[in-house]
Amino acid sequence: MxxxxxxxxxxxxxxxxxxxxxxxxxxxxxxxxxxxxxxxxxxxxxxxxxxxxxxxxxxxxxxxxxxxxxxxxxxxxxxxxxxxxxxxxxxxxxxxxxxxxxxxxxxxxxxxxxxxxxxxxxxxxxxxxxxxxxxxxxxxxxxxxxxxxxxxxxxxxxxxVPGLTAKQAKSEKNVRRYRAARAAAEVELRHKQRYLxxxxxxxxxxxxxxxxxxxxxxAKIDTSAVASTNASATTGVRVGNVQSPVTVDLYEDPQCPICKQLEQSGLGTDLEAKTKATNIKVNYHLMSFLDSSSNGNKYSSRAANALYCASDTSAAVFVKLHDIMYGKTSGKDNQPAEGTKGVPDSTLIAWGKQAGVSSATFSTCVSGQQHKGLVTAVTEEASKAGVSGTPTVFVAGKRIGAVNAVPTVAQIDAAITKALASAKSTAAPSPTPAATTSGSVSPSVSSSPSVSSSKSVSSSKSASASSSASASSSK
Known part of the structure; x- marks a missing residue:
């Protein structure tokens, strides 16, 4: 070469x-x-x-x-x-x-x-x-x-190895020594380079x-900073009767514009109606990954913290504040546009009062970001669950729509209807009372009174198991 x-x-x-x-x-x-x-x-x-x-x-x-x-x-x-x-x-x-x-x-x-x-x-x-x-x-x-x-x-x-002078190079002996020294130096260099x-x-x-x-x-999250009255890292804020047969898990970021579009297209109203009818229970997982989109003032984290602060008062107050954040005031969207500075804590506190917060500790909770650990924990649990974008919706443990595709209200509603039908069909039927004639007891009942009692207990256990499975799937 x-x-x-x-x-x-x-x-x-x-x-x-x-x-x-x-x-x-x-x-x-x-x-x-x-x-x-x-x-x-x-x-x-x-x-x-x-x-x-x-x-x-x-x-x-x-x-x-x-x-x-x-x-x-x-x-x-x-x-x-x-x-x-x-x-x-x-x-x-x-x-x-x-x-x-x-x-x-x-x-x-x-x-x-x-x-x-x-x-x-x-x-x-x-x-x-x-x-x-x-x-x-x-x-x-x-x-x-x-x-x-x-x-x-x-x-x-x-x-x-220093080179030979013109005079030294005339000696064959010097040349041989020089070549030997160079060869030894090259071997030593390779050894040093290899060991190094x-x-x-x-x-x-x-x-x-x-x-x-x-x-x-x-990276461990301080669990002492995660505690909240009506929320947890795995379920977010729980809204609705725990006995409702179907669980909806909704993953959102307060700064997410697509979440706002979905909410304003009627999702919140739809879920609220079904929750009041005790058909479903909703777990709201408020995440914070869009802090960089609020021009440095971390609106996602602060707004999510405010929502968890509102949940300390009640789930109903949380829902109202949630609707205000994604809604409009005087015809203008309350959610700050992506890439702009998010609203200050004073606005979040004012929205809380508008939602019906009566506790004096709410403003302290917001300004002090007392649920910052919970926001971090919810975001981490969502990441572990494979949530790679918002909004993401699960109904009875099943993701609605393709990954990274935005579900529609119609898709969510259809999934809820299907899950309700499935929950109803899997519930054990109630035992039919035996017919009686002239005050006499039917032979089928008198011959085996324990069977009816056993079926009733089995039905109760089956319904309980169904409710437990639904709650588990939301986690």
């Missing part, structure tokens, strides 16, 4: 230095933003709907530290070729993930630089082009790994594994 001229090698080294710095900054930025919010990044990984739960957590907790390790290695120029090769592999995985999400019409942010998860708008083309550009830069370092101002370069220089690569790789793997445990601990 023809040797690369020194001048060309120097130019490639300077270009490599610039590429190293760019990639190091990109990986460093990406990793630190994810390390700061481990739970959010796990939810972003789940949103791709491509990995089992254990792997989603391993990626969510361990990947950011691996990315940080790559950033450090590239910044100092240590085992540059291997670090760049890992960079290529990770970027290819990210690229495949984005392409499959786009092909499946899953609306998510890539989560490449923190945040991520479900969204109402996407930028897949930009994400794909960016990843392709970073792959090209990483491949450059795989091919031309020796760069300026790097540990790799310093290591090579430390094993260099293996040792560094072992450290990176060990640190990444430790990070899984550490980040997992940081």
């Amino acid at each position: 023809k040797a690369v001229p020194t001048a060309v090698r120097d130019r490639l080294g300077w270009v490599g230095l610039a590429v190293r710095i760019v990639l190091a900054l990109v990986w460093g930025w990406a990793s630190l933003s994810k390390i700061a919010h481990p739970l959010t990044f796990v939810q972003a990984v789940r949103a791709y709907d491509a990995t089992p739960e254990w792997l989603s957590k391993a990626i969510g907790y361990g990947l950011p530290v691996l990315e940080l390790s790559i950033a450090i290695l590239l910044l100092v120029g240590l085992i540059t070729r291997y670090a760049a090769a890992v960079s290529v592999v990770l970027l290819l995985v990210f690229l495949v993930g984005i392409v499959q999400a786009a092909a499946r019409n899953i609306k998510i942010e890539c989560g490449c630089f923190g945040g991520g998860g479900v969204t109402t708008s996407t930028a897949y083309t930009l994400d794909i082009l960016r990843d392709l550009g970073l792959i090209v830069l990483s491949v450059y370092l795989v091919v031309f790994a020796l760069t300026k101002f790097s540990v790799d370069e310093a290591l090579i220089k430390s094993e260099m 690569a293996l040792g560094t790789a072992a450290v990176v793997v060990l640190v990444s594994l430790i990070a899984v445990g550490v980040q997992g601990g940081r």
Whole structure:
């Protein structure tokens, strides 16, 4: 193979230095933003709907530290070729993930630089082009790994054998010694490079594994901050008679414009009527993933917190505040437009009073975000349940419509009707009273009085089991 001229090698080294710095900054930025919010990044990984739960957590907790390790290695120029090769592999995985999400019409942010998860708008083309550009830069370092101002370069220089002067080169003995010294130095250099690569790789793997445990601990939700009078992390706010035969689980974000459209198309009125008729019970899961769409004031989290504060008063007050948030006042939508600043806490408190909140603690609960832990817990449980967008609706444990497709009120109503019919058909029939004549007891009853009693008990157990199964499915 023809040797690369020194001048060309120097130019490639300077270009490599610039590429190293760019990639190091990109990986460093990406990793630190994810390390700061481990739970959010796990939810972003789940949103791709491509990995089992254990792997989603391993990626969510361990990947950011691996990315940080790559950033450090590239910044100092240590085992540059291997670090760049890992960079290529990770970027290819990210690229495949984005392409499959786009092909499946899953609306998510890539989560490449923190945040991520479900969204109402996407930028897949930009994400794909960016990843392709970073792959090209990483491949450059795989091919031309020796760069300026790097540990790799310093290591090579430390094993260099001084060349012979013109006078020394005239001696065959000196030439043989020089060649032997160069051969020995090359062997020593390969040994050092091999041991350094293996040792560094072992450290990176060990640190990444430790990070899984550490980040997992940081991602735990404080259960003491989740307690609420009429709400829980798994059920959200429970509205309706617990004995109602059918459970509807409704997942929404206060900032979600499509949720507002569904509510204003008649969903709230429809569910309220069926709830009052004790046909259904509704679990409202108010999530917060669109904080970035409220121009920095985290409207999703604050509005969801206010709704849970209202539920402390009663489920009825919660429903009224819920309707106000998704409704209109003086002909104008109360929900702030996506990308604009959300309303302040004072407006949320005023809406609460409009909904009938009488407790003096409501304003404190809103301004102090006392149910912030509950909002986080509900969002996490929704992520675990495979909710990758809002609104998402389950009726009797079955998702309405395709994943990431917005259900209509008609679809939800049809599913409720079907579930009610199924619940009615599976309920055990009541025993028919035996006919009597002239005050005498029918032979069928007198011959086996215990059968009627047994059927009655069985019917009661069956109805109870049906109600229990419905409640379980909502979780």
